[in-house]
Amino acid sequence: MSIAHHLAEVRQRIAQAAQSASRDPASVRLLAVSKTFPAGDVRAAFDAGQRAFGENYVQEGVTKIAALAELRGEIEWHFIGPLQSNKTKLVAEQFDWVHSIDRLKIAERLSAQRPEGAAALNVCVQVNVSGEASKSGVEPADAAALAHAIAALPGLRLRGLMAIPEPADTLDAQRAPHARLRGLMDALRADGLDLDTLSMGMSADLEAAVLEGATVVRIGTAIFGARDYTN
């Protein structure tokens, strides 16, 4: 089945989940996660109306951005993977968003390396809402301090929080970590931070995330198919 068809199915899942939550479907943005897939697949999704794409690996991402340079003004590129400090410059120069910040040092580098004249880089703090099972993301207890420090950096615009909960089998079990992330975001907003983004929900737990208030869902497999990491 085609990428356009898969995209239509995913949009339908979002609309249905939004309806069950009495939310406006337009309040949930679809980020198409194109990691491991070629520029031609991004192009096919673009032709089917998709405008926001997520990449996990810096070199792969910048190669794809270059291959699709003629679409640069129309595509929003989101970096969503683990970020090493020696790779921040390319990300600061080429991407529009970074979802995966869990250390102040990375945020400081991105802020300093954001090119002059460019709009502030939109960022989210990645939070570990699944406890010991997961290694990436700041601990919930440390999220507020990190968020406040990032909000003060001139090259960045702190938009919200992101999480990758551990897989779970039932809808209720999937909802719990998403609810924790939403609770954290509510607390930060009550504390004066101007946040509008809850980046949560992947192919397997999209519905749970939308029910718990996701404003961005990051969907790869359900759009592009199963990933092959062998090359």
Ligand SMILES: *Cc1c(COP(=O)(O)O)cnc(C)c1O
């Ligand atoms: C790969 C990835 C996704 C997409 O996952 P799927 O299960 O393929 O939808 C979303 N978010 C992050 C951070 C990822 O690394």
